[in-house]
Each structure stands twice: as structure tokens, then as C-alpha cells.
Amino acid sequence: MDTIVALASPGGNSPRAILKLSGGQALQIVLELFTPERPSEGQKPIADSQFKYSCLKGKILVEEDTCAPCLLYVMRAPHSYTREDVVEVHTIGSPPLLEMLLEGLLSRARKSGRALRLAEPGEFTKRAFLNGRIDLSQAEAVLRIIRSRTDAELRLAARCASGGGDGISRTLKETQGRLAELLCLLELSLDFSDQDIEPLPQETLKSRLETLHKELSCYKKADGPIKQGGIRTVFYGPPNAGKSSLFNALLGRPRAITSPHPGTTRDTVEATLTLRGFSFCLVDTAGVSHWPSALGRQPNSETRRPKAEGRGLSGDVEALSVVKSQEAVETSDLALFVLDGSSAPGALESLQLLNSTTTPTKSPSPGGKGENQRSTGWYSQPGGRGKGEGKNQMPPVRLRRIPPTILVINKSDLSRNAPPLEPLNLKPLNLSAYPPVIYTSALTGEGLERLGQEMIRQVLNGTVDSTPSPFNSRQRLLLEETLEALGRALGCVRQSTPQELVALELREALDKLGEVCGTITSDDILGRIFSQFCIGK
């Protein structure tokens, strides 16, 4: 069996973090990067399998010339949780350091030809079970772990595939499309060479491969666009509720642009916040107005964006930012639904909406029937009274998934002038699951601490999955492997190796990239061929 590795401690900054390896080559892999404090100790646990358990103090190589102090706990098979050789690296709990270390281990192992890979969700437990460590009664628990961890991974993958907030993953998906296109041309010239089809010139193949290689190389730069880890926490709600101000206040620095005008935020903005050792990735979104205004304020008053000259352009931008906000909500781990507490009627309506959007708080399983109908509430009708504003009418925003939500009533400093919005008032709204409600003022800082505490509480009570995700490392690793395969493909082309070998490398590149942004099968490739080329006699 392959040797597997994963972070075994919760994410975020902490005094100590644990990286765990299991499998036949765990020890050799770690020892390649490890320098014991007392050299005489170093070789004992490998040379002598008499040692069932040992602990070594020393330093571990994180990156060239950079070491971190660490303790190695070595458990020899079968005296470990998985009944395989297990090594735990206990070191400083800094997320960037751990990520570097993880990548260092993976790339070193790959170079020395050892089969080390990131553990699948629940894989340590699965191995423990398969090797007879855990008894039968625990099997069901194992199944549940695999299921829930995999669902978390799937959400992460969906976040990537949907493009998340910054559109980078979308371009990754486009690059994948071009790679598939090239493979399609190659397979065409292999499988249909007897047909009336222009062969793929070696030069074209080469230049396209080079472009792809260059494009993909950009992604893996150290400061590259692959997103930071952390518990994704999205701010969403109607415009002018003060989301960006709250976002900045929570961060303690003016990361997002704010103004008294609604609709200031057009794009999603991300920033990392560490609270009590937990990393949160805060995502600010453009406000989406949604109330049909039967009650409350008329949209043409101050809530309405100052009538901009280029209304058409503005409309387009608005449509885009709605989509982005929607995606940001769907792919987050935690949501802060922010309302303007100074305007009770508007807030009430928003709440009604939240009520309908959050009815299915649990089980975000896609494809479950009936969920779509239930999760409609968050409509986008900017200033719209139904048909009145036809040209700016946008389709209702349908959220396919709502993360666990905290209701934030902002502008509490102003609410003195408005009727108070007590929790009691929520009753007639028939909320099936009360979201926790926090009153804040981004201006005075009131309630911010409580909000932070509530966010942590959501993580600690298990509502939000905070298990550290190897997704970033995995993404980078897969990109690395994709690039290697592309490099080999280029090598083949330069040496005029037969094209089916180039195809083999491309196929491998596509498979690796597919693990990041969705699989492309050989059937998909054939489908592309048949739709673009007139094949067949």
C-alpha cells in the first residue's frame, strides 16, 4: 500500500501541529528530511525493529536552508493506529510552515521514487479498520467519517470548479478545456488517420503545448492565485447593510473599500483572519437587494444607487456581481447574513427571505430532490417592483446550498432611532431553525467580539467543518504533476517520438488536472471529436 500523509491537528495557528504518515515507507521518507539532535540516536529506530515506539528530537527540513524544530514519534507496525509504520511529526502549528513541509515531503518522496500521497478523507481510519485495528462495531462510524469528509472535499472541489470568488479557478478550468482540445486533435489524428482529415502538424502541437505549459506554470508560483486556506466565511445580504465596514472592522484594517452609498462593493474581496488560532478566510460580497418593497422603503430613496449614467454597463456589472456573490455563498463553510438594523421593516423582510433560504440548513447534498424548490428565497430584483423595471430585471438568485449561518444585525448604533428588532419579533416568521443573532456596529465596534466568539462557537460545536484541508497542497501537487506530464509531452514532441506517446502524456496531464477541476473521460474526448469533425465513411 502507498504511504499516506495528512495534517492530523486542527487548522489555524497553534503552538503545536501534527503531521501524520502511515505506510511501509513512512519512516524512510521522514528521515530523509530529519536531523536528530543527537546523531547517535538517529538510526536506531530504523535499524532496530525491536523499537516498537520511539521519540526523536531534532529538526526537520522545511525548505532549502529552513528547518523547524520537531519531535518525531515513531510507531512500528503493527503497534500503531493503522497497524502500519506510523510517524508523527510534531512541530510548530503555523499553517504556511505546515503546507511547505507537506509539499516538501511529497516532492522529496516523488523524486526518490517512493509512493507517498495525501491521505484520502478518512483514510487513516479506513486503514485502521482494514488492518483489523478497529473492530466490527466501529465499521459504521468509519463509513460515516468517509462520507462526511468526502462531502467536505467535494464542496472544496466545487468551490474550485465554480470559480470561487476570484475567477482564477475558472481560468484553470479553461486551461483544462484547451488541454482537452489538444488531446482531441491528437486522438483525431491517431484514430481517424484513414479519413479526410488534416493531420496535426508537429509545430502546432509543440507551440500549443508550450502555451499550456506556460499558462499552468503561472498557477504554481509561491504567491500564485491558489486560494489561501482557512474556514471560508462569507458576508452577504442586501446592499448598504454595512457588510464591507463590518468586514474591515473584524479584520481591524480597511481591506475593502467602503462608502455611504449602497452598491459600493462590486467584486468579492478576500482576507485572512485568525481568531483564537483558527484561520478564517473572510469573503466580502456585493450586496444583492432582494425585497419586493411591498413593505418598507421605496427603492428610489437613498437605498437606490445614485442614477449612474451608464446604466446598461452598470446593469451588466451588477448581474455579474450577483453571480459572484451567489457562488461565494454556496461555496463557503460559514455565512454571515448581514442586515441593516436601523431599518426594521426592510430587515424584517430580509429575514423572511433568510427564513426561506435557510430552511434546509443541513445536508447540502446536490441532486437531492425538492431542495431547489425550498432554497429559493434570495431574489435579486434591484429596486424592482416586479415588472416595473423590466430592463434591469434579473433572474431570481437560487442558492443551491446555504452554509451554516449567523444573522448579524448591523448598525446597532443607529437602531436607537428605529423600532427595536428583538428576537421576539422573529417568531411570526416561523424560522424552522433559529440562526444565532448578533447585534453589531461596525462603527463603534460594538458586538464584534461576540461575533468572533459566535464564529468560533460554530466551529467548536461542529456546525462548521474546520478539519484542515489538504486541498491547497493537493492542488499544487496535482498542478506540479500536470506540468511534469506536459513537460514530458513537450520532450516527446521535440524528439519526434510517435504521437501516441505524446497522447499518453497528455492523457496523464488531463487526469491530474481533472482531479482539481473535474474529470474529462475518453468518452468526452470522443464526443468532442464527433461534434467538431465530420468523421465516418
Next chain:
Amino acid sequence: MVNNYDVIVVGGGHAGCEAALATARMGQRTLLLTINPDTIAQMSCNPAIGGMAKGQLVREIDALGGEMARGTDATAIQFHMLNTKKGPAVRSPRAQADKRLYQKEMKRRLESQENLSIRQDVAESLLVENGKAIGVAGQTGTHYKARAVILTTGTFLKGLIHIGESKRPGGRTGEPSAQGLSDSLRALGFEVGRLKTGTPPRLNARTINFEGLQQQWGDVEPQPFSFSTEKGREWPCHPQVPCYITYTNAETHKIIRENLHRAPLYTGQIKAVGPRYCPSIEDKIVRFADKGQHQIFLEPEGLDTLETYCNGIATSLPCDVQERLVRSIRGLEAAEIIRYGYAIEYDFVPPTQLKPTLETKLVENLFLAGQINGTSGYEEAAAQGIMAGINAALRLRGEGGFVLDRSEAYIGVLIDDLVTKGTQEPYRMFTSRAEYRLILRQDNADRRLMKYGYKFGLIPEGQWKSLEEKESLIAWTRAYLQNTLYEGQSLEKFLRKPEVDFARLLAIDPSLREKGLPPGVKEQVEIGVKYEGYIQRQMAHVEKFKKMESWSLPPWLDYQEIPELRKEARQKLLEIRPASLGQAARISGVSPADVSILMVYLTSKSGARG
């Protein structure tokens, strides 16, 4: 009169021939039921065998002891190895066969096969008792009894032929269809679907002006299809003839466009799905409107006939439109059509209802092979035919099934795709369907598969001996190249250079030359050395693949009992009932997590059982 057999094969097409020969050769008294014995092994479509990926299939059938390759060698009038400019993994043999000759040759071989009877009758219904196939009822009223039945009905089940506005029942043009059998399958609980395929018009060569048309000859040194064919003085057996190439043009396209309202494909008259890779000419012109011309191959149907196959203009347009469109084409200005092109719709049994042995899940001892399983092509049919035959015989002997996996053969890819994923259109093999293309080559089909053919008694002792000889020569040569130095490096390393081939080695090493290695050995060594790195990489993948394949899913597994499976996955697993974890992983809708869950669940259960 005794009508008791071990096996009944219904249908005498390419699947039926291989199936019947395999069961008879494996000692089962076999009856081949056919609507018309004169159309045994008939090439309903173009007079050619092989082609990309299909050529590999034929070589594999041959290595298992089938007849298709030998039949082709005995009757071909043009041999051509495709993709010789590319690497060995995508080279495929193809041949034009003399259609009548092939048909007669195969019929004679079937007639002279011990244990094999041929009978003219139309199978009307399947006889089933206690969930087991026990025979077939013929249209003549005869009940044919057997212990196993193989259906290879091609396009004959409720075949409906379309030419323009006219449609009439038929299995092939001029031949009746089988109306009752698919109802009998439905009544047994099988799901039955419908597919469509088509053929082009056939012309009289006397009326074709070949002048100025591009000629296409076969290879100067034709390579036989069969590993058993000797390239003696009689090789090739028949005079070799050329094909010709012409093209459609703007006028042709105009005629077609103006008559689309009479094309059954567009009037809604044809409802079934046809193959995307083999569209009719009207489909090509609608879907690829900006393409100015389409290639047509004029292929001779035989040496003793002037009938010419118009490869490239399959159509179901009305006869008068066919006439006009043909005559708009260069060289065909005065051409006379002997047979019109037509489209045919027919019943098929969606193949996810089969086990990997091609036995149905619903009825024991009932096997299906060929177009009835939703495939297209003689080679795909024959490949399933021999596999169904072998499995029926093994079944009757009480032995375990014979399943080739995706890393062993294109046949494995074919059947695994069919039974795991099913098909939405007539299924055709392509090399890109094979994950392990570098290993599954036409040149090594004997080394991959002949062991099985020999084991089942389908490969004669002599042929097996010569393969063993070949293997030992290959091993000797590999060792020799590794241990012999030339200019400070081993000959093997020298051969790895792109510009060096085996002939070069022979030129520099007299003792290697003296060994007089046969061409097949030199070829294997050269490919083995030059692609070693890649082959090893694929072998590493194969090893992982095999691990998953060998993890079998027992029949007692109750997917309803595993709540952690996703609903979609559970439904798919219930429907397909995969034989192994590997197969389960290939079902669309079954995620890696579901596979993990199955793994854990299985371990816990098998632990509980003992």
C-alpha cells in the same frame, strides 16, 4: 428427428459464426439457426475487415482461436496497414475482402466443422424453464432444445428498412426480419431498445468513369491478419486490386439540402439513434454545413462482380434523390445504382443487462453477442461471438467464466464498456477507448492471448509450440542485446536511439545476423526495447488496476443495506451489479468515496462471515 443440442446459436453473422465455431470446437454439439444459410458471414455493410482499433480486435480474435482473420487472409483483395508512420500502438491492419468469397469460405468452414449443424429456420421465441434457457422455438413449429442459447441476431430483430418515404420490415435489404423474438425477450422481462444504422448505394463499376480518380492500392508487402497464415508462394491468395477516391461537391450538397423534407432522418420517420462516427451523408451535410466536400471511397465488392461499394454516402434518401446525388459526383456522372442505400432500425438489448461473460443476468445460460448488444461492426460482433461461445461452453462444462480485463485486450475494453456503461448509440471500438493502448498492440495479440485460446482447445498444439519458440527467441535476443557491447555501450542501449533500428544491429553484429531471427521476433524486441520506459509505466498502472479488479463483489452484497452510499450510486450499483470493485469504480455516478465505503463494508462483512 432429434432436435437436442448442447448449444443453439441464433444468427449466422460474424458473431454467430465465431460463437458456433467456438462451442463446437470446445466439444459442444452446436446448432446454428439461420434465416438463410446463403448469407452466413454476410458483410451487410462495406466489404472490408479491420481498420483502426478493429484490426486489433481481429488479431485478438485470431489469438483466441477464432476464424475471422484466417477467413480474411483467404479472401482479401487488398491489404493495408494503417498508421505505419506512427508508433506501433496505433498501427492497425485493414483489408478489402471479396465479399462473396468471404461469405462462401466462412460457410464452408462452418459446414466442415465437427459438432456443428446448420439449420434454416427463423427463431420465433426463446424457451425458458425455471429461469434457464432451454431452447428456441422456430417459425417452422420445431422446438430446438439445448442447454444454452446464444443470440446473435444482428439487425434482424424487428428490423425496419427506410428508403425515402417507404419503410418495410426486413433484416437486411431483400431479407425478412425476425418479428417474434424480441417480444419473447420483452415478455421475459428484458428491456429492449432501438438503434439505427445505414448503408450507401452500390454501383455498377461498368458505369463509373475511373479516369482521373485517385487510385488507392494496398501495401506492396501485404501482412496477413492471422498469426497462423504463412507468407508462402501462394501469398496473397488473390490478385490485389485498388480502391478509388472521389468527393461530393456543392451540387451534391444542394441536391441533398433541397430534399431534406423527404429524408426519413429529418421527417421524424426514423426515431432511433444512429452512430455519431458513421453519419449518413444527409447528416454530414446538415451538421457540417461549411465543409465543401466529403470523401468517398469506391471499394470493389469482389473479383467476380462489378458491384462497387460507395463508402462515404450512407443514406436513406428516396431512390430518385439517391440517383441524382450519386450522378452529381465526379466519376459517377453516368453511374447506375444496383442496390439503393437504406437505413435500418432494429431492436437491441441494452447491454448493462449482461454479466461480463455475456450471459444475461435475467436468464441463465442465455448469452447475447453482436449488434443485439448495441455494437456496430463485424469485428466488434465477432469478438463478442467468440467470447460468448467460449463462456457458453465453459458454463456447460461447469467451469468458471472467461473474462478478459481492460489491460489484457481490446475485447476486454469492449465488453467492460458495454456491461458497465451501456451505450447510447451503436458502439464502435477506438484505440482511445483503451487506457493501456501501448500494451494492447496488434503485433503482440498472440503473446497476450494465445495462452487462453490454447487452454480452451481453440489453438492447435503446433501453433502453440511456435509461439513458445518465438517467446524463447525474444528472451534470448533481449539478453543478447543487454550483454553485448558496441562502442562502449550495450546493443540494447544503442537500439534505444531514435535513428537506430533492428536492421542496423544486424549490420553491425554478424553473429546476431547469423541467428536468422524471424521478423516477428525482431519486431517484438525492437518495440520492447524502444518503448521500454513507457511500457513499464503502463505496467505499473496495470498493476494498480488489477488490484481493484481482483477485489470481487460477492453476489450476496445488498446495496440497500449500506446507508452511507449516495442514492445515485446505490441505484447504479443495483442496476449494474458490478463483478469487482474496479468495475464499480467505472460506473458513472459511483464516486471514489462510494468505492471506499464498499471496501470497508465488504471487509466488515467478509470478516463477519468467516
